[in-house]
Amino acid sequence: MTGANSPDRRRFLAAGAAVLGAAASAQLWLPGTARAAQTTLPDGVFSLGVASGDPLPDGIVLWTRLAPDPLHGGGMPDEVVPVEWEIAEDERLRKVVCRGVAQARPEYGHSVHVDVRGLRPDRSYWYRFRTSGQISAVGRTRTAPHPHSKGGSLRIALASCQNWQNGYFTPYADMLAQDPDVVLFVGDYIYESAPSSSGPRRHEGTGEPYTLVQYRNRYAQYRTDPDLLAMHASAPWVVTFDDHEVDNDWAGEIPQDPDKQPHDAFVARLTAAFQAYYEHMPVRASAIPDGPHIQMYRRLEFGRLARLNVLDTRQFRSDQVTSQAAAQDPSLTMLGAEQKQWLLDGLHDSPARWNLIASQIMMAETDILPGEGKLWYYDAWDGYQVERNALLREFAEIRNPVVLSGDRHLTMISDLKTDYADPDSRVVGAEFVGTSISSNGDQDQAAFHAQWDPLKADNPHWKVIDAHRGYHLFDIDRHGIDAQVRVVDTVVRPTATPSTYARLRVEAGRPGVEEV
Numbered sequence: 313m314t315g316a317n318s319p320d321r322r323r324f325l326a327a328g329a330a331v332l333g334a335a336a337s338a339q340l341w342l343p344g345t346a347r348a349a350q351t352t353l354p355d356g357v358f359s360l361g362v363a364s365g366d367p368l369p370d371g372i373v374l375w376t377r378l379a380p381d382p383l384h385g386g387g388m389p390d391e392v393v394p395v396e397w398e399i400a401e402d403e404r405l406r407k408v409v410c411r412g413v414a415q416a417r418p419e420y421g422h423s424v425h426v427d428v429r430g431l432r433p434d435r436s437y438w439y440r441f442r443t444s445g446q447i448s449a450v451g452r453t454r455t456a457p458h459p460h461s462k463g464g465s466l467r468i469a470l471a472s473c474q475n476w477q478n479g480y481f482t483p484y485a486d487m488l489a490q491d492p493d494v495v496l497f498v499g500d501y502i503y504e505s506a507p508s509s510s511g512p513r514r515h516e517g518t519g520e521p522y523t524l525v526q527y528r529n530r531y532a533q534y535r536t537d538p539d540l541l542a543m544h545a546s547a548p549w550v551v552t553f554d555d556h557e558v559d560n561d562w563a564g565e566i567p568q569d570p571d572k573q574p575h576d577a578f579v580a581r582l583t584a585a586f587q588a589y590y591e592h593m594p595v596r597a598s599a600i601p602d603g604p605h606i607q608m609y610r611r612l613e614f615g616r617l618a619r620l621n622v623l624d625t626r627q628f629r630s631d632q633v634t635s636q637a638a639a640q641d642p643s644l645t646m647l648g649a650e651q652k653q654w655l656l657d658g659l660h661d662s663p664a665r666w667n668l669i670a671s672q673i674m675m676a677e678t679d680i681l682p683g684e685g686k687l688w689y690y691d692a693w694d695g696y697q698v699e700r701n702a703l704l705r706e707f708a709e710i711r712n713p714v715v716l717s718g719d720r721h722l723t724m725i726s727d728l729k730t731d732y733a734d735p736d737s738r739v740v741g742a743e744f745v746g747t748s749i750s751s752n753g754d755q756d757q758a759a760f761h762a763q764w765d766p767l768k769a770d771n772p773h774w775k776v777i778d779a780h781r782g783y784h785l786f787d788i789d790r791h792g793i794d795a796q797v798r799v800v801d802t803v804v805r806p807t808a809t810p811s812t813y814a815r816l817r818v819e820a821g822r823p824g825v826e827e828v
């Protein structure tokens with residue numbers, strides 16, 4: 313948790329472009345790991361770059377996937393390939409603290425997940441991979457603070473929804489410059505939609521992915537975006553999926569269109585989609601899928617400053633309802649009984665100053681019916697009223713709960729309240745819906761505000777709504793959270809001009825959020 317202007321951070325920013333842009337020379341690799349790959353592999357095995365994720369005080373997951381022909385199944389021979397890795401305390405990798413050999417297995421798409429332990433808390437590390445005479449780019453990562461650490465600051469970037477066909481991932485260029493300690497990605501890393509010529513970029517393939525190879529190709533295409541690649545190489549990510557990593561609006565084992573996808577076929581699709589997700593994400597072995605199931609809800613600790621609860625709002629939910637009355641059925645669940653209890657236990661037992669909840673989908677109310685009565689989106693928490701409202705009542709007893717969401721392709725920043733039917737009900741927390749990296753493309757802002765601003769009267773808990781593409785940036789310390797809505801002027805071209813659309817503050821001990 314280096315401060316925003318610390319020497320460590322400034323040094324990296326000065327050297328960052330060179331470090332990320334060029335694979336380090338072979339001479340810098342220290343001898344000592346003799347078991348290099350015997351097979352000669354095609355050039356470009358590290359085309360998908362490097363990544364790291366799920367930081368611990370003493371550990372980090374390092375990731376790469378060998379794919380010399382990334383858009384056509386990967387292009388690797390059908391054999392196990394040893395991959396050397398090393399992690400160092402300096403960007404030139406002279407002070408190596410740990411190294412080893414990982415096995416890239418064909419059954420996992422030749423992905424490599426190294427769960428490094430024994431590192432020091434709250435500091436930057438640099439890492440790289442080597443196989444068959446080829447060396448990866450150098451990545452930088454960062455461990456979490458010491459478990460007992462109470463002070464310091466934490467900079468989190470919140471991102472979601474990067475539809476390749478809607479635009480270039482230009483917000484990541486700005487995110488890189490803002491140098492977050494960790495990136496939180498809350499879903500829609502890929503979109504499963506068929507190729508279309510209507511946007512600035514076109515999906516690979518000939519239709520929606522259903523098989524493992526098709527999902528691999530889709531992830532590989534997304535990883536060819538240079539800004540996404542650079543952001544993965546520059547900070548650890550904490551990821552979870554939403555619907556489009558599998559199928560629009562799926563719920564449990566129910567697809568969007570059960571008529572077109574019989575149950576067996578959809579279970580096979582879930583199995584393929586989760587496997588490809590694991591293969592491409594810097595997550596621990598606990599996330600290795602078991603058929604059509606994957607364990608993604610989990611907690612990460614940032615000292616005593618912040619506890620991050622990452623939810624899974626897809627696998628355990630009831631199917632979406634289709635009416636206002638049905639949304640109030642108390643038998644509906646978003647989290648499932650087990651995850652709900654896990655969340656409540658983790659909130660009530662938390663030693664942390666801030667209790668962050670990464671929810672794929674929006675928790676605060678969105679009433680889209682002007683005037684009398686309400687109309688909700690049933691895929692969001694609004695469609696699961698009883699469970700949502702019970703959770704919000706619990707928030708009243710939790711220390712500084714803040715929900716970080718995605719899905720909406722809008723910035724929506726709200727107070728969380730115990731009862732949205734009662735405008736005078738208690739404010740119990742804050743929610744940030746972090747717009748989208750590229751999904752929905754460049755929206756007509758005037759048209760958006762003409763349509764949505766009149767709804768503010770029906771939704772007085774909304775503090776900021778906006779339709780620019782971008783992400784949210786949070787500087788968290790024990791006194792408060794300073795939030796910025798960082799936006800770009802375009803995603804239809806590969807480069808963009810970033811700016812701050814809004815600044816907000818959440819004060820510790822005072823539920824709710826205010827624009828500043």
Ligand SMILES: [Fe+2]
Nearest residue numbers: 473500719751
């Ligand atoms: Fe999305």
